[in-house]
Amino acid sequence: MKNRIITISREFGSGGRTIGKKVAEKLGILCYDSELIEKVASESGFNANYIKDAGEYAPGGFLSSAFSHRSSGPNNADYLWTIQYKIITELAEKGPCVIVGRCADYILREKADCLRVFIHADLSFRAERIVKEYGEREESPEQRLKDKDKRRAAYHRFYTNMKWGHAQNYDVTLNSGTLGIDKCVDIIKELY
Amino acid sequence: MKNRIITISREFGSGGRTIGKKVAEKLGILCYDSELIEKVASESGFNANYIKDAGEYAPGGFLSSAFSHRSSGPNNADYLWTIQYKIITELAEKGPCVIVGRCADYILREKADCLRVFIHADLSFRAERIVKEYGEREESPEQRLKDKDKRRAAYHRFYTNMKWGHAQNYDVTLNSGTLGIDKCVDIIKELY
Numbered sequence: 001m002k003n004r005i006i007t008i009s010r011e012f013g014s015g016g017r018t019i020g021k022k023v024a025e026k027l028g029i030l031c032y033d034s035e036l037i038e039k040v041a042s043e044s045g046f047n048a049n050y051i052k053d054a055g056e057y058a059p060g061g062f063l064s065s066a067f068s069h070r071s072s073g074p075n076n077a078d079y080l081w082t083i084q085y086k087i088i089t090e091l092a093e094k095g096p097c098v099i100v101g102r103c104a105d106y107i108l109r110e111k112a113d114c115l116r117v118f119i120h121a122d123l124s125f126r127a128e129r130i131v132k133e134y135g136e137r138e139e140s141p142e143q144r145l146k147d148k149d150k151r152r153a154a155y156h157r158f159y160t161n162m163k164w165g166h167a168q169n170y171d172v173t174l175n176s177g178t179l180g181i182d183k184c185v186d187i188i189k190e191l192y
Numbered sequence: 193m194k195n196r197i198i199t200i201s202r203e204f205g206s207g208g209r210t211i212g213k214k215v216a217e218k219l220g221i222l223c224y225d226s227e228l229i230e231k232v233a234s235e236s237g238f239n240a241n242y243i244k245d246a247g248e249y250a251p252g253g254f255l256s257s258a259f260s261h262r263s264s265g266p267n268n269a270d271y272l273w274t275i276q277y278k279i280i281t282e283l284a285e286k287g288p289c290v291i292v293g294r295c296a297d298y299i300l301r302e303k304a305d306c307l308r309v310f311i312h313a314d315l316s317f318r319a320e321r322i323v324k325e326y327g328e329r330e331e332s333p334e335q336r337l338k339d340k341d342k343r344r345a346a347y348h349r350f351y352t353n354m355k356w357g358h359a360q361n362y363d364v365t366l367n368s369g370t371l372g373i374d375k376c377v378d379i380i381k382e383l384y
Contacts, residue, residue: 118359167357167365168312172379175363179383187364187379191371 002113006098006192007105009118009156009164012148013126013133013141015176015184016119020100022185027192032091033100039087081159101152105169106160115191118170119184121177194305198290198384199297201310201348201356204340205318205325205333207368207376208311212292214377219384224283225292231279273351293344297361298352307383310362311376313369 006023010016017033024031032039088104091097092112099108105116121129127141137144156164167173172191174184198215202208209225216223224231280296283289284304291300297308313321319333329336348356359365364383366376 120360122360165359167310167359167362168314168367170359170365171367171370173359173362173365175360178363183383187382190379190382191375 002111003092003094004096004115004192005092005104005108005112006115006117006188007108008098008100009103009105009116009170010101011120011126011165012145012152013130014119014121015129015181017100019119019176019181019184019188020098022181023188023192024098026185026189027096027098029096029098031098031100036084036087036091036099036102043083043087103156103160106156106162115172115188116170117188118165118167118173119176120165120173121175125177194303195284195286196288196307196384197284197296197300197304198307198309198380199300200290200292201295201297201308201362202293203312203318203357204337204344205322206311206313207321207373209292211311211368211373211376211380212290214373215380215384216290218377218381219288219290221288221290223290223292228276228279228283228291228294235275235279295348295352298348298354307364307380308362309380310357310359310365311368312357312365313367317369 006020008016008020010019020033021031084102085107088099088102088107089111091099092104092108105114108114123142123145126145130141130144139147153164156162162169165173172187174187176184179187198212200208200212202211212225213223276294277299280291280294280299281303283291284296284300297306300306315334315337318337322333322336331339345356348354354361357365364379366379368376371379
């Protein structure tokens with residue numbers, strides 16, 4: 001019997017991580033996000049922050065991957081992908097849990113009984129949220145969001161060949177901006 | 193005060209129409225689908241079946257619209273679009289309701305308080321369903337589904353310039369194949 005897992009993909013600033021944590025709390029199961037990154041870090045020997053960044057860059061640099069010939073064999077990002085793949089598979093075997101990001105939906109597509117969730121919200125909702133959560137930066141929040149989304153989409157596309165944010169790739173997609181974070185939590189809990 | 197409306201876009205065979213009707217029943221509000229087409233028909237003087245077909249063909253013929261110069265002014269499909277636009281706007285003003293298809297999400301984007309829903313399911317679920325609902329045809333159910341989806345996407349794109357099936361265009365998207373028709377009904381009812 002496969003474990004029941006919730007995977008959450010999300011636009012930056014949409015509250016996907018918060019929603020994942022709240023859902024896990026309500027269901028009494030574990031939520032993996034930065035914890036997972038730490039685990040990847042300790043197993044690979046890489047610095048945690050480096051992995052956190054590399055996890056959202058497609059190999060060969062942002063967006064250049066699709067055009068590179070990759071004749072030089074696997075690079076660091078590929079290596080990380082392999083470790084991440086292995087760890088996510090192991091976590092899913094251990095018991096029911098929520099996994100936020102890291103292409104877990106794709107990695108577990110045949111290995112677990114997944115509820116595949118995508119959380120998004122419009123730019124203004126997310127811009128306000130990231131300033132509140134992460135503070136001001138030199139770049140405008142809108143620019144930070146666009147950059148981050150592009151990176152996530154490129155990374156996801158590179159490793160999974162699936163279109164990020166396409167309704168057809170998920171069991172449910174929710175607009176946290178119009179529905180509210182708590183409503184999203186309730187819906188996911190009800191669908192689990 | 194704007195009326196609260198549910199708009200349902202859907203892949204052919206995903207059960208979007210059935211879901212719309214069940215939601216409306218449970219909420220005690222009206223659902224417009226074929227009824228709407230009939231109303232369009234009687235107002236425009238066109239034959240109902242002709243309008244039903246034309247409603248899913250982008251002007252100038254399927255997929256050719258984007259390449260045509262349209263120097264000849266509005267055609268029949270454009271005329272129907274205008275009537276449809278007017279009728280959907282009027283229905284939304286009359287009272288809360290569910291509207292299935294017909295780009296109602298786009299038409300009402302500033303005119304009503306909309307819960308924008310998209311229903312989809314994988315090909316095998318839909319293939320089984322359309323054979324059960326509409327019977328066998330000479331074409332395979334998979335081919336019928338692909339043709340119909342392409343038409344809906346092209347029509348939607350032509351008149352709204354929005355990507356059909358993109359999570360970001362909806363408040364909620366649901367996979368009726370994995371979640372089940374009744375669960376989709378419950379979720380939409382809860383979100384209303």
